[in-house]
Amino acid sequence: MSELKIAGLGKHFGKQRVLDNITLDVGQGSLLALLGPSGSGKTTLLRLLCGFERCDGGSIHIGGRLVSSPDVHLPPEHRHIGYVPQEGALFPHLSVADNIVFGLPRAERRQRHRVAELLEMVGLPASFAERAPQQLSGGQQQRVALARALAPKPALVLLDEPFSALDAALRGETRQAVAAALDASNTTALMVTHDQAEALTMGSQVAVLWQGRLLQVASPQTLYQRPASAALADFVGDAILLPGEAGNGEALCLLGRLPLLDDMPQGAVNVLLRPEQICLQPAGGSAPQAEVIDVSYYGHDASVRLMLADGSLLAARVPGHRSPQPGQRVSLSVEGAVACFAAPQQAQEASGGRGGLPAGATRLQHSPALFRHGS
Numbered sequence: 111m112s113e114l115k116i117a118g119l120g121k122h123f124g125k126q127r128v129l130d131n132i133t134l135d136v137g138q139g140s141l142l143a144l145l146g147p148s149g150s151g152k153t154t155l156l157r158l159l160c161g162f163e164r165c166d167g168g169s170i171h172i173g174g175r176l177v178s179s180p181d182v183h184l185p186p187e188h189r190h191i192g193y194v195p196q197e198g199a200l201f202p203h204l205s206v207a208d209n210i211v212f213g214l215p216r217a218e219r220r221q222r223h224r225v226a227e228l229l230e231m232v233g234l235p236a237s238f239a240e241r242a243p244q245q246l247s248g249g250q251q252q253r254v255a256l257a258r259a260l261a262p263k264p265a266l267v268l269l270d271e272p273f274s275a276l277d278a279a280l281r282g283e284t285r286q287a288v289a290a291a292l293d294a295s296n297t298t299a300l301m302v303t304h305d306q307a308e309a310l311t312m313g314s315q316v317a318v319l320w321q322g323r324l325l326q327v328a329s330p331q332t333l334y335q336r337p338a339s340a341a342l343a344d345f346v347g348d349a350i351l352l353p354g355e356a357g358n359g360e361a362l363c364l365l366g367r368l369p370l371l372d373d374m375p376q377g378a379v380n381v382l383l384r385p386e387q388i389c390l391q392p393a394g395g396s397a398p399q400a401e402v403i404d405v406s407y408y409g410h411d412a413s414v415r416l417m418l419a420d421g422s423l424l425a426a427r428v429p430g431h432r433s434p435q436p437g438q439r440v441s442l443s444v445e446g447a448v449a450c451f452a453a454p455q456q457a458q459e460a461s462g463g464r465g466g467l468p469a470g471a472t473r474l475q476h477s478p479a480l481f482r483h484g485s
Protein backbone atom coordinates (compact mmCIF):
# COMPACT_ATOMS: atom_id res chain seq x y z
CA MET A 111 0.00 0.00 0.00
CA SER A 112 1.17 3.52 -0.72
CA GLU A 113 1.30 5.71 2.35
CA LEU A 114 2.11 8.72 0.22
CA LYS A 115 0.54 9.17 -3.20
CA ILE A 116 1.32 12.22 -5.31
CA ALA A 117 -0.49 12.51 -8.64
CA GLY A 118 0.02 15.13 -11.35
CA LEU A 119 1.15 17.72 -8.80
CA GLY A 120 1.94 21.20 -10.11
CA LYS A 121 3.08 24.47 -8.53
CA HIS A 122 3.82 27.92 -9.96
CA PHE A 123 5.38 30.92 -8.26
CA GLY A 124 4.15 33.79 -10.42
CA LYS A 125 4.98 32.79 -13.98
CA GLN A 126 7.66 30.29 -12.95
CA ARG A 127 6.55 26.67 -13.01
CA VAL A 128 8.46 25.20 -10.08
CA LEU A 129 6.88 21.72 -10.04
CA ASP A 130 5.49 20.12 -13.18
CA ASN A 131 3.20 17.09 -13.16
CA ILE A 132 4.88 15.22 -10.29
CA THR A 133 3.60 11.68 -9.82
CA LEU A 134 5.15 9.58 -7.07
CA ASP A 135 4.17 6.72 -4.74
CA VAL A 136 5.96 5.87 -1.50
CA GLY A 137 5.07 2.47 -0.08
CA GLN A 138 4.27 1.91 3.60
CA GLY A 139 7.49 1.63 5.62
CA SER A 140 9.86 2.51 2.78
CA LEU A 141 12.27 5.41 2.34
CA LEU A 142 12.26 7.38 -0.87
CA ALA A 143 15.24 9.63 -1.57
CA LEU A 144 14.36 12.68 -3.63
CA LEU A 145 17.57 13.70 -5.39
CA GLY A 146 17.93 16.97 -7.27
CA PRO A 147 20.34 19.84 -7.77
CA SER A 148 19.84 23.11 -5.96
CA GLY A 149 16.80 24.99 -7.30
CA SER A 150 15.12 21.89 -8.74
CA GLY A 151 12.07 22.26 -6.47
CA LYS A 152 12.81 19.83 -3.61
CA THR A 153 11.95 22.16 -0.76
CA THR A 154 8.83 23.36 -2.58
CA LEU A 155 7.64 19.76 -2.84
CA LEU A 156 8.23 19.23 0.89
CA ARG A 157 6.36 22.45 1.69
CA LEU A 158 3.39 21.26 -0.37
CA LEU A 159 3.44 17.92 1.44
CA CYS A 160 3.54 19.64 4.83
CA GLY A 161 0.72 21.98 3.82
CA PHE A 162 2.78 25.21 4.01
CA GLU A 163 1.97 25.89 0.35
CA ARG A 164 -1.09 25.23 -1.79
CA CYS A 165 -0.77 23.28 -5.04
CA ASP A 166 -2.28 24.53 -8.28
CA GLY A 167 -2.80 21.15 -9.93
CA GLY A 168 -2.94 17.46 -9.03
CA SER A 169 -3.33 15.87 -5.62
CA ILE A 170 -1.56 14.51 -2.53
CA HIS A 171 -2.91 11.59 -0.49
CA ILE A 172 -1.34 10.63 2.84
CA GLY A 173 -2.45 7.34 4.41
CA GLY A 174 -5.29 7.14 1.88
CA ARG A 175 -6.64 10.59 2.77
CA LEU A 176 -6.74 13.48 0.29
CA VAL A 177 -4.77 16.33 1.90
CA SER A 178 -4.06 18.62 -1.08
CA SER A 179 -5.66 19.42 -4.40
CA PRO A 180 -6.63 22.74 -5.99
CA ASP A 181 -9.89 22.59 -3.96
CA VAL A 182 -8.74 20.83 -0.81
CA HIS A 183 -6.14 22.02 1.68
CA LEU A 184 -5.78 20.21 4.97
CA PRO A 185 -3.81 22.42 7.42
CA PRO A 186 -0.32 21.21 8.42
CA GLU A 187 -1.28 20.25 12.00
CA HIS A 188 -3.85 17.76 10.72
CA ARG A 189 -1.59 15.97 8.25
CA HIS A 190 0.17 13.68 10.71
CA ILE A 191 3.61 14.41 9.30
CA GLY A 192 6.95 14.43 11.11
CA TYR A 193 9.60 16.83 9.86
CA VAL A 194 13.38 16.79 10.24
CA PRO A 195 14.99 20.00 8.94
CA GLN A 196 18.55 20.56 7.82
CA GLU A 197 19.93 21.74 11.16
CA GLY A 198 19.22 23.80 14.23
CA ALA A 199 15.99 21.98 14.82
CA LEU A 200 16.15 21.61 18.59
CA PHE A 201 14.95 24.17 21.13
CA PRO A 202 18.14 25.21 22.95
CA HIS A 203 16.33 26.02 26.23
CA LEU A 204 14.71 22.55 26.50
CA SER A 205 16.39 19.29 27.51
CA VAL A 206 16.68 16.44 25.02
CA ALA A 207 13.67 14.73 26.65
CA ASP A 208 11.55 17.90 26.50
CA ASN A 209 12.50 18.36 22.86
CA ILE A 210 11.45 14.79 22.06
CA VAL A 211 8.02 15.05 23.71
CA PHE A 212 7.40 18.57 22.41
CA GLY A 213 4.94 17.53 19.71
CA LEU A 214 2.90 15.18 21.90
CA PRO A 215 -0.43 16.00 23.54
CA ARG A 216 -0.02 17.50 27.03
CA ALA A 217 -1.04 14.32 28.93
CA GLU A 218 1.48 12.21 27.06
CA ARG A 219 4.20 14.81 27.48
CA ARG A 220 4.28 14.22 31.22
CA GLN A 221 4.74 10.47 30.87
CA ARG A 222 8.30 10.20 29.74
CA HIS A 223 8.24 6.45 29.13
CA ARG A 224 8.66 6.77 25.37
CA VAL A 225 11.75 9.00 25.64
CA ALA A 226 14.09 6.11 26.46
CA GLU A 227 12.54 3.97 23.77
CA LEU A 228 12.90 6.71 21.14
CA LEU A 229 16.48 7.49 22.18
CA GLU A 230 17.32 3.83 21.84
CA MET A 231 15.67 3.72 18.44
CA VAL A 232 17.93 6.48 17.14
CA GLY A 233 20.97 4.84 18.73
CA LEU A 234 21.54 7.19 21.67
CA PRO A 235 21.91 6.24 25.37
CA ALA A 236 18.92 6.90 27.65
CA SER A 237 21.23 9.01 29.84
CA PHE A 238 21.15 11.73 27.16
CA ALA A 239 17.56 12.58 28.11
CA GLU A 240 18.50 15.32 30.60
CA ARG A 241 21.27 16.86 28.52
CA ALA A 242 20.92 20.19 26.81
CA PRO A 243 21.12 20.13 22.99
CA GLN A 244 24.38 22.11 23.11
CA GLN A 245 25.98 19.16 24.92
CA LEU A 246 25.47 16.94 21.86
CA SER A 247 27.40 16.71 18.58
CA GLY A 248 25.69 17.82 15.38
CA GLY A 249 24.98 14.22 14.41
CA GLN A 250 23.50 13.44 17.83
CA GLN A 251 21.29 16.53 17.57
CA GLN A 252 19.96 15.32 14.22
CA ARG A 253 19.13 11.95 15.79
CA VAL A 254 17.21 13.72 18.55
CA ALA A 255 15.37 15.73 15.87
CA LEU A 256 14.37 12.43 14.27
CA ALA A 257 13.28 11.00 17.65
CA ARG A 258 11.08 14.08 18.10
CA ALA A 259 9.60 13.65 14.62
CA LEU A 260 8.87 9.96 15.34
CA ALA A 261 7.37 10.51 18.82
CA PRO A 262 3.74 11.15 17.68
CA LYS A 263 3.97 8.08 15.38
CA PRO A 264 3.42 10.07 12.19
CA ALA A 265 2.08 8.56 8.98
CA LEU A 266 4.98 10.12 7.10
CA VAL A 267 8.36 11.60 8.01
CA LEU A 268 9.95 14.23 5.75
CA LEU A 269 13.67 14.92 5.99
CA ASP A 270 15.11 17.99 4.24
CA GLU A 271 18.84 17.50 3.62
CA PRO A 272 19.22 16.22 7.19
CA PHE A 273 22.96 15.49 7.04
CA SER A 274 24.27 18.34 4.90
CA ALA A 275 25.50 20.38 7.86
CA LEU A 276 27.48 17.46 9.33
CA ASP A 277 31.15 16.81 8.63
CA ALA A 278 32.06 13.71 6.62
CA ALA A 279 32.99 11.54 9.60
CA LEU A 280 29.68 12.13 11.40
CA ARG A 281 27.61 11.96 8.25
CA GLY A 282 28.12 8.26 7.52
CA GLU A 283 27.40 7.19 11.07
CA THR A 284 24.35 9.48 11.39
CA ARG A 285 22.94 8.24 8.07
CA GLN A 286 23.15 4.67 9.30
CA ALA A 287 21.50 5.48 12.62
CA VAL A 288 18.67 7.38 10.92
CA ALA A 289 18.08 4.65 8.32
CA ALA A 290 18.01 2.02 11.09
CA ALA A 291 15.55 4.05 13.21
CA LEU A 292 13.18 4.61 10.28
CA ASP A 293 13.36 0.94 9.47
CA ALA A 294 12.83 -0.21 13.08
CA SER A 295 9.78 2.03 13.47
CA ASN A 296 8.46 0.96 10.03
CA THR A 297 8.00 4.63 9.20
CA THR A 298 7.28 5.83 5.67
CA ALA A 299 9.79 8.54 4.81
CA LEU A 300 10.76 10.94 2.07
CA MET A 301 14.26 12.35 2.31
CA VAL A 302 15.47 15.22 0.16
CA THR A 303 19.11 15.45 -0.81
CA HIS A 304 21.39 16.92 -3.48
CA ASP A 305 24.06 14.31 -2.66
CA GLN A 306 23.90 11.34 -5.03
CA ALA A 307 25.89 9.00 -2.74
CA GLU A 308 23.46 9.76 0.08
CA ALA A 309 20.45 9.08 -2.14
CA LEU A 310 21.89 5.77 -3.34
CA THR A 311 22.89 4.53 0.12
CA MET A 312 19.69 5.53 1.92
CA GLY A 313 16.77 5.25 -0.49
CA SER A 314 14.99 2.01 -1.24
CA GLN A 315 13.85 4.06 -4.23
CA VAL A 316 15.44 7.19 -5.63
CA ALA A 317 13.44 9.85 -7.48
CA VAL A 318 15.44 12.37 -9.51
CA LEU A 319 13.97 15.86 -9.70
CA TRP A 320 15.33 18.18 -12.39
CA GLN A 321 13.96 21.67 -13.05
CA GLY A 322 10.67 20.74 -11.43
CA ARG A 323 10.19 17.47 -13.30
CA LEU A 324 10.75 13.90 -12.20
CA LEU A 325 13.22 12.32 -14.62
CA GLN A 326 13.34 8.81 -13.16
CA VAL A 327 12.12 6.87 -10.14
CA ALA A 328 13.99 3.61 -9.61
CA SER A 329 15.93 1.46 -7.16
CA PRO A 330 19.49 2.71 -6.52
CA GLN A 331 20.95 -0.14 -8.61
CA THR A 332 18.67 0.51 -11.57
CA LEU A 333 19.28 4.25 -11.45
CA TYR A 334 23.05 3.77 -11.47
CA GLN A 335 23.19 0.99 -14.07
CA ARG A 336 20.36 2.05 -16.36
CA PRO A 337 19.85 5.81 -16.02
CA ALA A 338 17.11 7.16 -18.27
CA SER A 339 19.42 9.56 -20.11
CA ALA A 340 23.08 10.41 -20.60
CA ALA A 341 22.64 13.58 -18.55
CA LEU A 342 21.22 11.54 -15.69
CA ALA A 343 24.08 9.02 -15.97
CA ASP A 344 26.49 11.84 -15.26
CA PHE A 345 24.39 13.23 -12.39
CA VAL A 346 24.26 9.93 -10.48
CA GLY A 347 27.95 9.11 -10.77
CA ASP A 348 30.87 9.50 -13.14
CA ALA A 349 29.94 8.62 -16.70
CA ILE A 350 32.14 7.63 -19.62
CA LEU A 351 30.23 7.82 -22.89
CA LEU A 352 31.75 6.25 -25.97
CA PRO A 353 30.25 6.38 -29.44
CA GLY A 354 29.50 2.92 -30.76
CA GLU A 355 27.27 0.60 -32.68
CA ALA A 356 24.78 -1.66 -30.87
CA GLY A 357 23.12 -4.86 -32.04
CA ASN A 358 22.62 -8.50 -31.03
CA GLY A 359 23.06 -7.75 -27.35
CA GLU A 360 26.50 -6.19 -27.83
CA ALA A 361 28.00 -2.79 -28.44
CA LEU A 362 31.14 -2.23 -30.43
CA CYS A 363 33.16 0.76 -29.23
CA LEU A 364 36.67 1.96 -28.61
CA LEU A 365 37.03 -0.52 -25.74
CA GLY A 366 35.98 -3.53 -27.80
CA ARG A 367 32.84 -5.57 -28.08
CA LEU A 368 30.92 -5.20 -24.82
CA PRO A 369 27.84 -7.12 -23.64
CA LEU A 370 24.76 -4.92 -23.27
CA LEU A 371 22.14 -4.96 -20.53
CA ASP A 372 18.67 -6.08 -21.66
CA ASP A 373 16.36 -3.78 -23.62
CA MET A 374 18.96 -1.38 -24.96
CA PRO A 375 18.60 0.58 -28.21
CA GLN A 376 20.24 -0.62 -31.42
CA GLY A 377 22.22 1.18 -34.10
CA ALA A 378 24.30 4.29 -33.47
CA VAL A 379 24.59 4.71 -29.71
CA ASN A 380 26.58 6.23 -26.89
CA VAL A 381 27.83 3.43 -24.65
CA LEU A 382 27.78 4.17 -20.90
CA LEU A 383 30.63 2.88 -18.80
CA ARG A 384 31.34 3.53 -15.15
CA PRO A 385 35.02 4.20 -14.34
CA GLU A 386 35.17 1.20 -11.99
CA GLN A 387 34.21 -1.14 -14.85
CA ILE A 388 37.52 -0.53 -16.61
CA CYS A 389 40.25 -2.97 -15.57
CA LEU A 390 43.95 -2.41 -16.19
CA GLN A 391 46.32 -5.25 -17.09
CA PRO A 392 49.94 -5.32 -18.16
CA ALA A 393 50.29 -4.06 -21.73
CA GLY A 394 50.14 -6.59 -24.53
CA GLY A 395 47.73 -8.91 -26.27
CA SER A 396 44.90 -7.83 -28.53
CA ALA A 397 42.99 -5.74 -25.95
CA PRO A 398 42.88 -1.93 -26.37
CA GLN A 399 46.10 -0.32 -25.16
CA ALA A 400 46.53 2.89 -23.23
CA GLU A 401 49.12 4.99 -21.45
CA VAL A 402 48.65 6.17 -17.87
CA ILE A 403 48.71 9.98 -17.91
CA ASP A 404 48.22 10.66 -14.21
CA VAL A 405 46.86 9.08 -11.05
CA SER A 406 44.81 10.62 -8.22
CA TYR A 407 45.36 8.32 -5.28
CA TYR A 408 42.64 8.26 -2.58
CA GLY A 409 43.79 5.28 -0.50
CA HIS A 410 40.88 2.91 -0.94
CA ASP A 411 40.82 3.64 -4.67
CA ALA A 412 42.52 5.71 -7.32
CA SER A 413 41.34 7.59 -10.37
CA VAL A 414 43.57 6.90 -13.36
CA ARG A 415 43.59 9.12 -16.44
CA LEU A 416 44.40 7.12 -19.55
CA MET A 417 45.26 8.07 -23.12
CA LEU A 418 44.13 5.65 -25.79
CA ALA A 419 45.94 4.90 -29.05
CA ASP A 420 43.93 7.53 -30.93
CA GLY A 421 44.77 10.24 -28.38
CA SER A 422 41.42 10.28 -26.57
CA LEU A 423 41.34 10.41 -22.77
CA LEU A 424 39.25 8.53 -20.25
CA ALA A 425 39.32 8.00 -16.49
CA ALA A 426 39.24 4.58 -14.83
CA ARG A 427 38.83 3.88 -11.12
CA VAL A 428 40.92 1.08 -9.65
CA PRO A 429 41.44 -0.27 -6.11
CA GLY A 430 44.15 1.78 -4.37
CA HIS A 431 46.57 -1.15 -4.07
CA ARG A 432 46.48 -1.61 -7.86
CA SER A 433 47.12 1.98 -8.78
CA PRO A 434 49.66 2.19 -11.64
CA GLN A 435 52.48 4.69 -12.26
CA PRO A 436 52.18 7.60 -14.68
CA GLY A 437 53.80 6.70 -17.98
CA GLN A 438 53.05 3.00 -17.59
CA ARG A 439 51.49 1.25 -20.59
CA VAL A 440 48.47 -0.94 -19.86
CA SER A 441 45.83 -2.89 -21.70
CA LEU A 442 42.16 -2.32 -20.91
CA SER A 443 39.20 -4.59 -20.42
CA VAL A 444 35.66 -3.88 -19.29
CA GLU A 445 33.91 -5.76 -16.52
CA GLY A 446 30.16 -6.41 -16.64
CA ALA A 447 27.41 -5.45 -19.04
CA VAL A 448 26.90 -1.86 -20.12
CA ALA A 449 23.99 0.42 -20.96
CA CYS A 450 23.75 2.62 -24.03
CA PHE A 451 21.67 5.52 -25.35
CA ALA A 452 20.54 6.10 -28.91
CA ALA A 453 22.98 8.65 -30.35
CA PRO A 454 21.16 11.94 -30.97
CA GLN A 455 22.34 12.22 -34.60
CA GLN A 456 20.60 15.43 -35.63
CA ALA A 457 21.34 17.17 -32.39
CA GLN A 458 24.97 16.15 -32.78
CA GLU A 459 25.26 17.64 -36.24
CA ALA A 460 23.33 20.79 -35.34
CA SER A 461 25.38 21.53 -32.23
CA GLY A 462 28.68 20.79 -33.91
CA GLY A 463 29.44 17.59 -32.09
CA ARG A 464 28.60 17.49 -28.37
CA GLY A 465 25.32 15.81 -29.12
CA GLY A 466 23.43 16.48 -25.93
CA LEU A 467 26.17 15.19 -23.69
CA PRO A 468 26.16 16.59 -20.18
CA ALA A 469 28.97 18.85 -19.05
CA GLY A 470 31.74 16.72 -17.59
CA ALA A 471 30.88 13.51 -19.44
CA THR A 472 33.68 12.06 -21.48
CA ARG A 473 33.05 12.02 -25.19
CA LEU A 474 35.53 10.11 -27.30
CA GLN A 475 35.77 10.91 -30.95
CA HIS A 476 34.68 8.27 -33.38
CA SER A 477 37.75 6.91 -35.07
CA PRO A 478 38.49 4.12 -37.55
CA ALA A 479 40.66 2.51 -34.85
CA LEU A 480 37.39 1.76 -33.10
CA PHE A 481 36.65 -1.36 -35.04
CA ARG A 482 40.11 -2.88 -34.94
CA HIS A 483 40.00 -3.77 -31.25
CA GLY A 484 38.56 -6.63 -29.34
CA SER A 485 36.46 -8.39 -31.97
Ligand code: ADP
Pocket residue numbers: 123128146147148149150151152153154155
Ligand atom coordinates in the same frame (compact mmCIF):
# COMPACT_ATOMS: atom_id res chain seq x y z
P1 ADP B 1 15.52 23.26 -3.97
O1 ADP B 1 15.01 22.99 -2.60
O2 ADP B 1 15.57 22.06 -4.85
O3 ADP B 1 16.85 23.97 -3.96
P2 ADP B 1 13.34 25.17 -4.14
O4 ADP B 1 12.10 24.38 -4.02
O5 ADP B 1 13.80 25.89 -2.92
O6 ADP B 1 14.52 24.25 -4.73
O7 ADP B 1 13.17 26.24 -5.30
C1 ADP B 1 12.76 25.89 -6.63
C2 ADP B 1 12.56 27.16 -7.42
O8 ADP B 1 11.42 27.86 -6.93
C3 ADP B 1 13.70 28.14 -7.35
O9 ADP B 1 13.86 28.71 -8.63
C4 ADP B 1 13.25 29.15 -6.34
O10 ADP B 1 13.83 30.40 -6.61
C5 ADP B 1 11.74 29.18 -6.56
N1 ADP B 1 11.00 29.50 -5.33
C6 ADP B 1 10.99 28.78 -4.20
N2 ADP B 1 10.19 29.33 -3.26
C7 ADP B 1 9.67 30.43 -3.83
C8 ADP B 1 8.74 31.46 -3.36
N3 ADP B 1 8.20 31.40 -2.16
N4 ADP B 1 8.46 32.45 -4.23
C9 ADP B 1 8.99 32.49 -5.48
N5 ADP B 1 9.85 31.57 -5.95
C10 ADP B 1 10.20 30.55 -5.16
Ligand code: MG
Pocket residue numbers: 152153154
Ligand atom coordinates in the same frame (compact mmCIF):
# COMPACT_ATOMS: atom_id res chain seq x y z
MG1 MG C 1 15.96 23.15 -0.65
